[in-house]
């Protein structure tokens with residue numbers, strides 16, 4: 001009997017962990033800068049970014065030729081003038097695949113050094129607060145389950161399943 005209880009709570013823990021992971025993935029988005037073109041010269045990143053939203057906790061994914069370009073965060077002045085002499089942050093790891101965690105709601109400016117900023121490799125974005133889930137304020141009769149409702153419901157289901165073991 002004790003053994004069965006242990007197994008039940010272990011299973012419950014696993015299910016809860018899996019659910020939490022799923023929810024985290026759902027809220028943070030990984031955005032590949034430039035889409036299919038990646039981080040490369042002759043892409044207008046102002047145009048690329050203009051119809052997109054960047055939210056707190058999202059990740060930017062820079063994909064580029066590691067022998068040519070790099071990823072530097074600079075301030076607004078240096079973004080405008082393509083000055084890479086005093087970056088605020090150097091995200092270049094050397095693999096040509098770099099991630100930036102947008103962990104503050106503010107403006108971010110990225111450029112590639114080595115002169116590539118002049119051929120368009122500059123990206124300025126505004127990171128917004130995560131909007132509240134619409135279901136919280138709406139009186140909608142729609143059946144969509146928002147995360148705050150889904151979480152306890154899923155836990156109840158998990159507990160129910162675990163009860164069988």
Ligand SMILES: *[C@@H]1O[C@H](CO)[C@@H](O)[C@H](O)[C@H]1NC(C)=O
Nearest residue numbers: 074075076077078079083086
């Ligand atoms: C950006 O940094 C440069 C050099 O450190 C400085 O001269 C400039 O005033 C800064 N610009 C802003 C907007 O902070």
Ligand SMILES: *[C@@H]1O[C@H](CO)[C@@H](O)[C@H](O)[C@H]1NC(C)=O
Nearest residue numbers: 072087090091092093094113
């Ligand atoms: C950025 O960091 C990379 C890897 O550590 C280094 O090779 C590169 O020289 C740095 N670039 C700048 C502009 O600081």
Ligand SMILES: *[C@@H]1O[C@H](CO)[C@@H](O)[C@H](O)[C@H]1NC(C)=O
Nearest residue numbers: 089099100101102103104105
């Ligand atoms: C955000 O991430 C940067 C880069 O990893 C780090 O240096 C900084 O301390 C972080 N800021 C906060 C508020 O967590």
Ligand SMILES: *[C@@H]1O[C@H](CO)[C@@H](O)[C@H](O)[C@H]1NC(C)=O
Nearest residue numbers: 043044045046047119120121
């Ligand atoms: C990108 O496109 C915008 C809008 O057409 C334009 O104002 C801007 O100068 C372009 N940027 C570059 C680096 O060509």
Ligand SMILES: *[C@@H]1O[C@H](CO)[C@@H](O)[C@H](O)[C@H]1NC(C)=O
Nearest residue numbers: 134135136137138139140141
């Ligand atoms: C929700 O419905 C109630 C009662 O019909 C109403 O008083 C309230 O203002 C509505 N709230 C919103 C956010 O629409």
